[in-house]
Amino acid sequence: MLPVISGPFVAVARKSAARLLLAFLGVQAAVIGGLVLFDALKHRRRTRRPDFPHPGVFDGNVADSAVTIYTYGEDLYAAMLAAIRGARTRVFLGTFIWKSDATGRRFREALADAAERGVEVFVVYDGFANLVVPRAFYRFHPNIHVYRFPVLRPSRLFTPLRSTGLDHRKLLVVDDETGFVGGYNIGDVYATEWRDTHVRINGPAVWDLRQAFVGVWNTVGAVPEISYDPPRAWDPHIRAVNNIPAHLVYPIRGIYLDAINRARHHIYITTAYFIPDKQILRALLAASARGVDVRLILPEDSNHVLADWLSRGFYTSLLREGVTVLLYRHAMIHAKTATVDGLWSTVGTANIDRLSLTGNYETNLEIHDEAFAADMERIFGIDSANCRVLTLSEWKERHVAAPVSETILVPLRPFL
Incomplete structure (x- = not known):
């Protein structure tokens, strides 16, 4: 027979769980507050140059x-x-x-x-x-x-x-x-x-x-x-392709997954906020593992510090699988674009994050055209020249507090 769990034991367990949850939320709030303060101080020294490359x-x-x-x-x-x-x-x-x-x-x-x-x-x-x-x-x-x-x-x-x-x-x-x-x-x-x-x-x-x-x-x-x-x-x-939350319709995520899964040669993505769900992350990692050249242009420092830190929590997985992470410097890059294999492209309003792909009203154009894809690749190349390539060795050497903070923030991923 299974042991009978007494009422007092259940009450104590619930109180302990509640205290642990409150403690974790407190730590999480402290981390967020610290990041906001750190970003505010960093913002004063941040270099924003009006002469960042304009692809044309x-x-x-x-x-x-x-x-x-x-x-x-x-x-x-x-x-x-x-x-x-x-x-x-x-x-x-x-x-x-x-x-x-x-x-x-x-x-x-x-x-x-x-x-x-x-x-x-x-x-x-x-x-x-x-x-x-x-x-x-x-x-x-x-x-x-x-x-x-x-x-x-x-x-x-x-x-x-x-x-x-x-x-x-x-x-x-x-x-x-x-x-x-x-x-x-x-x-x-x-x-x-x-x-x-x-x-x-x-x-x-x-x-x-x-x-x-x-x-x-x-x-x-x-x-x-x-x-x-x-x-x-x-x-x-x-x-x-339109996301319509009132109808619970979110097809933009589907066109990204389809294009990533079909890729044979290269995937070039530019996004302001990169907080993918498990399926999109796995698709990108799987593409890189099968030899596809996967490159991501992301802001080195965006206008949302919390989004930056949630995004950074994915860098280790990406870099280990050979994905190229390019950090755009001296200006906020806010584009939401992708081009795959010189055949398929998308430009629109949706970032690769939960809010865009399963939350907000969004519109992306899906374009099947080689000449258009060639222009998108030229733009990606010009933007890449204004980026810093992040390496796995560099990422491993970041301050020990960084991965701890990234882990504490993981529960927030579904909300951004």
Whole structure:
């Protein structure tokens, strides 16, 4: 017979477990506080140079659509504002962060001018991401239809956590003819101090970005409802892949896994925040083990110290399996791109972390085209020249407190 566990013993065990949990949470909080303080002190000495490499603007065609890659904020913003100022019928704009600075005001004024001349304008922005921006900044022209993704939603109380993500997308669609998507938020700092990647499309493939905006607008109940517009053509070379938390749909993770598992020669990934789940990590390690050249460009120091330390917890596994870790220096690299075997590429809004791949509203373009992949490889090469190659021997020599801190933070991985 199994021994009977008495009530007092269970009570003592529960109290002990609770104390251990509280103690661990206390240690975890102390580590996070220490990292934030250390990062603040380090930030004062950090070298940010406005002359970091700008790969340039790359023009090309994918099937029947013209495609342009932007790698510098000022170039991108000029093109986006020109598109809005030339709009004749309709503008859809969605952004995660929208600063109330000179760049932010230029976009707001361009949208107001478009609405004044009779263009239908629809705007979505995320409330949580812009809590520090004065609410008065978002007083738009009265003819502009606006949906502020709410910080607090009743759905959070009655639905799974995974169905209540933030709207992390950065989209612009003008006249159903021109579309933009990528990693750039709207603000002065992104114009000149961050390295990011955005894509513009002109042609039938713009329908995918239109549908990405309209699908979420109608799903969240924004008004007025936007009517469905069927595509003029179906181009299998370009498609928008959309994470829709309200429907628990997260296909972007799937396209990454499929491409990684198919890779035969090389995988080049650039991401601002690298906190992969077990399946993606195993797929990358397995690819490297079978001889695929796997390279990751990550920020040496990002704008989120906690994300940096959670990411560093994966470096030992990556380096041991021969994955090349390239740390981007002197600027924040915020791009979310990948290219595989010179055949497949993706550019969009999703990082390789839990929030992007199983939490937030995201949009990535999946592009099957050799010429486009060649441009993405050129960009990766230019960015690589601004990176420091991390070696396993160097990583093993870091201060003993570093791996301890990384281990303490492991339980936070599912939340970032």
